Amino acid sequence: xxxxxxxxALSPTMEEGTLAKWLVKExxxxxxxxxxxxIETDKATMEFEAVDEGVIGKILIEEGTEGVKVNTPIAVLLxxxxxxxxxxxxxxxxxxxxxxxxxxxxxxxxxxxxxKPAAQAAGDMPEIPMENIPEGTKFKKQTVREALRxxxxxxxxxxxxxFLMGEEVGEYQGAYKISQGLLEEFGAxxxxxxPITEHGFAGIAVGAAxxxxxxxxxxxxxxxxxxxxDQIINSAAKTLYMSGGQMGAPMVFRGPNGAAARVGAQHSxxxxxxxxxxxxxKVIMPYTAADYKxxxxxxxxxPNPVIFLENEILYGQSFDVPELDDFTVPxxxxxxxxEGDDVTIxxxxxxxxxALEAADALAEEGINAEVLDLRSLRPMxxxxxxxxxxKTNRCVTVEEGFPVASIGNYISAVLMQQAxxxxxxxxxxxxxxxxxxxxxxxxxxxxxITTPEVIEAVxxxxxx
Amino acid sequence: MAAAKKSSKSNVSAEELxxxxxxxxxxxxxxxxAGQLYGMGLIGGFCxxxxxxEAVVVGLEAAAKEGDQRVTSYRDHGHMxxxxxxxxxxMAELTxxxxxxxxxxxxxxxxxxxxxxxYGGHGIVAAQVPIGAGLAFANKYMGTDDVSFAYFGDGxxxxxxxxxxxxxxxxxxxxxxxxxxxxxxxMGTSLQRGSSTPELYTRGEAFGIPGEAVDGxxxxxxxxxxxxxxxxxxxxxxxxxxxxxxxRYRGHSMSDPAKYRTREExxxxxxxxxxxxxxxxxxxxxxHATEDELKAIDKEVKxxxxxxxxxxxxxxxPALDELYTxxxx
Numbered sequence: 186x187x188x189x190x191x192x193x194a195l196s197p198t199m200e201e202g203t204l205a206k207w208l209v210k211e212x213x214x215x216x217x218x219x220x221x222x223x224i225e226t227d228k229a230t231m232e233f234e235a236v237d238e239g240v241i242g243k244i245l246i247e248e249g250t251e252g253v254k255v256n257t258p259i260a261v262l263l264x265x266x267x268x269x270x271x272x273x274x275x276x277x278x279x280x281x282x283x284x285x286x287x288x289x290x291x292x293x294x295x296x297x298x299x300x301k302p303a304a305q306a307a308g309d310m311p312e313i314p315m316e317n318i319p320e321g322t323k324f325k326k327q328t329v330r331e332a333l334r335x336x337x338x339x340x341x342x343x344x345x346x347x348f349l350m351g352e353e354v355g356e357y358q359g360a361y362k363i364s365q366g367l368l369e370e371f372g373a374x375x376x377x378x379x380p381i382t383e384h385g386f387a388g389i390a391v392g393a394a395x396x397x398x399x400x401x402x403x404x405x406x407x408x409x410x411x412x413x414x415d416q417i418i419n420s421a422a423k424t425l426y427m428s429g430g431q432m433g434a435p436m437v438f439r440g441p442n443g444a445a446a447r448v449g450a451q452h453s454x455x456x457x458x459x460x461x462x463x464x465x466x467k468v469i470m471p472y473t474a475a476d477y478k479x480x481x482x483x484x485x486x487x488p489n490p491v492i493f494l495e496n497e498i499l500y501g502q503s504f505d506v507p508e509l510d511d512f513t514v515p516x517x518x519x520x521x522x523x524e525g526d527d528v529t530i531x532x533x534x535x536x537x538x539x540a541l542e543a544a545d546a547l548a549e550e551g552i553n554a555e556v557l558d559l560r561s562l563r564p565m566x567x568x569x570x571x572x573x574x575x576k577t578n579r580c581v582t583v584e585e586g587f588p589v590a591s592i593g594n595y596i597s598a599v600l601m602q603q604a605x606x607x608x609x610x611x612x613x614x615x616x617x618x619x620x621x622x623x624x625x626x627x628x629x630x631x632x633x634i635t636t637p638e639v640i641e642a643v644x645x646x647x648x649x
Numbered sequence: 650m651a652a653a654k655k656s657s658k659s660n661v662s663a664e665e666l667x668x669x670x671x672x673x674x675x676x677x678x679x680x681x682x683a684g685q686l687y688g689m690g691l692i693g694g695f696c697x698x699x700x701x702x703e704a705v706v707v708g709l710e711a712a713a714k715e716g717d718q719r720v721t722s723y724r725d726h727g728h729m730x731x732x733x734x735x736x737x738x739x740m741a742e743l744t745x746x747x748x749x750x751x752x753x754x755x756x757x758x759x760x761x762x763x764x765x766x767x768y769g770g771h772g773i774v775a776a777q778v779p780i781g782a783g784l785a786f787a788n789k790y791m792g793t794d795d796v797s798f799a800y801f802g803d804g805x806x807x808x809x810x811x812x813x814x815x816x817x818x819x820x821x822x823x824x825x826x827x828x829x830x831x832x833x834x835x836m837g838t839s840l841q842r843g844s845s846t847p848e849l850y851t852r853g854e855a856f857g858i859p860g861e862a863v864d865g866x867x868x869x870x871x872x873x874x875x876x877x878x879x880x881x882x883x884x885x886x887x888x889x890x891x892x893x894x895x896x897r898y899r900g901h902s903m904s905d906p907a908k909y910r911t912r913e914e915x916x917x918x919x920x921x922x923x924x925x926x927x928x929x930x931x932x933x934x935x936x937h938a939t940e941d942e943l944k945a946i947d948k949e950v951k952x953x954x955x956x957x958x959x960x961x962x963x964x965x966x967p968a969l970d971e972l973y974t975x976x977x978x
Contacts, residue, residue: 374790379817379818380816388778389779389780390781392781392783392797395784396788420771420780425976427753428750428975429751431763432761489977585812
């Protein structure tokens with residue numbers, strides 16, 4: 186029986202890719218393990234192997250096609266003895282082809298959940314307006330990934346003392362392709378592949394910063410930075426104070442933070458609250474590509490150790506980025522992502538996705554939420570939060586991290602102390618659940634904060 | 650300490666011997682005074698004295714040149730004095746006063762001098778080792794011929810980050826001298842009870858880092874070894890390990906009851922191996938100095954230490970608004 190060959194998912198967060206090249210043609214016999222095609226994901230070019238033997242009956246997606254969704258049929262494989270007409274049947278008729286299994290599962294919600302990681306389910310990220318951009322500025326669509334790379338490249342061109350070090354940042358072009366092209370432009374002196382020794386290379390970078398260099402340390406994920414957290418906190422964050430201002434660690438620690446998709450408990454933690462606890466550190470967690478770019482440039486120039494918390498789901502998302510020679514965003518300034526009068530939703534990073542989706546849904550029910558994107562967590566723009574709450578008298582915070590001692594808890598305390606008389610309802614903190622991240626897709630989805638939970642929280646504080 | 654290399658004692662000038670004597674004596678008198686001030690309640694917290702180990706820093710600083718950097722653990726007073734930091738500023742930091750190197754905000758374990766290229770003063774065992782390699786990384790990156798000294802103890806030599814650092818320092822040929830000050834005890838745990846292999850200078854072999862054991866009670870042997878290590882690093886050959894076989898006379902910190910070793914053991918080292926007596930003997934038997942000249946040095950050193958103690962007790966406590974300065978640059 187002819188079977189369809191489907192566009193494969195080649196990484197935990199891949200939703201679509203480019204069918205770069207076919208290495209087989211119609212009529213070719215393939216065996217299990219033969220390389221049939223090259224597929225480009227947003228991270229890498231991967232070889233795609235046959236899992237069954239047979240004859241390529243028909244190629245459905247031409248090479249060079251971009252944006253091929255995962256699970257799209259890309260070719261038809263014939264069994265021994267079948268002729269080309271079987272391929273035509275398989276390609277047109279879809280009743281018994283494997284690709285249809287997922288369609289038929291639409292009737293069953295739980296099955297649908299199990300085919301899509303939680304964070305992918307929502308599709309594109311909502312865009313938000315920008316402030317302080319000169320009139321007439323042109324914009325280009327850029328992914329967060331590209332914006333980060335451009336920010337680092339621009340700063341490395343500006344100052345020789347800026348360098349990038351981390352696992353796979355050079356020859357591999359970055360585990361998440363953030364540093365793509367940097368080795369070629371800046372050479373191995375400034376784009377430094379390290380062995381897998383987070384504690385050691387973080388400490389070496391701290392020493393280099395003490396001596397006047399400006400290291401950017403990439404952690405493959407902030408989960409691995411726990412191995413290095415003593416150097417980040419005890420050495421980088423505290424030295425300026427302990428030396429009476431004589432020397433400090435002007436450097437950036439960056440990498441993906443928080444949940445990706447289906448990577449389980451040890452690769453999914455959000456460290457926003459952990460690092461925000463520490464005097465001496467600055468902590469940044471942006472949402473849009475423009476903020477990623479502008480804040481990364483500010484972080485590299487900042488004379489303090491900066492924790493720059495990125496998000497793997499956002500890496501591939503596109504946003505408008507201003508085409509300016511030197512676009513920076515100040516650290517410590519929140520931004521109103523959406524204006525409203527009824528309630529203030531405060532969030533940051535990927536949390537903004539839930540906040541904005543909730544605001545859209547609430548608007549349809551006549552509740553106008555003001556959505557505040559903190560962007561920086563330390564220093565935190567509490568003035569902006571208080572100002573907004575004085576207008577709306579209600580506040581809901583949204584983050585993916587754990588609920589105990591969360592960023593939202595801190596915001597609640599600030600509001601109680603500084604805006605108590607303006608509050609018409611208790612502040613609600615929407616957070617990830619108080620559990621290690623489970624692997625199962627349905628459980629993962631519920632372990633994270635969900636948009637319906639944000640909507641429910643807003644309705645609760647607005648007494649609807 | 651049998652395996653450690655002795656000095657050949659050739660070509661040492663009287664002037665050089667006198668200088669070593671004076672600097673080691675300065676550290677010892679300073680530390681004795683610090684112990685006294687601790688007893689009087691003028692120094693608080695943890696206070697780790699360097700008495701007995703003076704030859705290590707004095708010998709290595711004699712081999713170093715302007716521009717070389719150093720970083721060490723919390724047993725750091727000797728390193729600071731040896732690299733030329735002002736005893737007044739160091740003592741005032743111990744007493745937590747405005748005139749201290751860190752304006753009283755660092756304390757005994759956390760002190761720095763950008764001017765003297767002293768990068769701390771680190772309270773977390775072995776954290777200074779990758780930092781020292783990072784200083785060397787910067788030297789190589791900027792193309793200078795400076796070398797960094799990363800000092801750590803026999804206890805720190807068992808920490809994981811030391812070996813992560815050895816690997817990268819060797820891989821990248823960083824000009825870093827790893828100085829293991831083996832004073833035989835990691836707090837109360839003897840080397841034999843804490844280290845599977847007691848020859849710590851061999852710990853770099855797996856990473857291709859040459860090492861040697863040195864009689865750390867002999868300042869001339871230390872200096873010679875330092876010169877070898879510096880030549881190796883400056884020639885671009887990567888890091889070098891010096892295991893200094895030394896001994897601390899006092900407890901781990903001021904609050905150490907020292908039940909883990911006998912008085913006799915300590916007394917034997919003091920009478921047979923004291924690094925200051927050793928140089929004094931060389932000066933006297935070689936007729937390089939008279940007893941009167943040595944007494945004059947003793948007197949001068951005592952005066953400097955006494956003035957440092959006066960400064961440290963008279964300097965005011967930091968202003969309260971210092972609480973909120975130097976958190977961010």
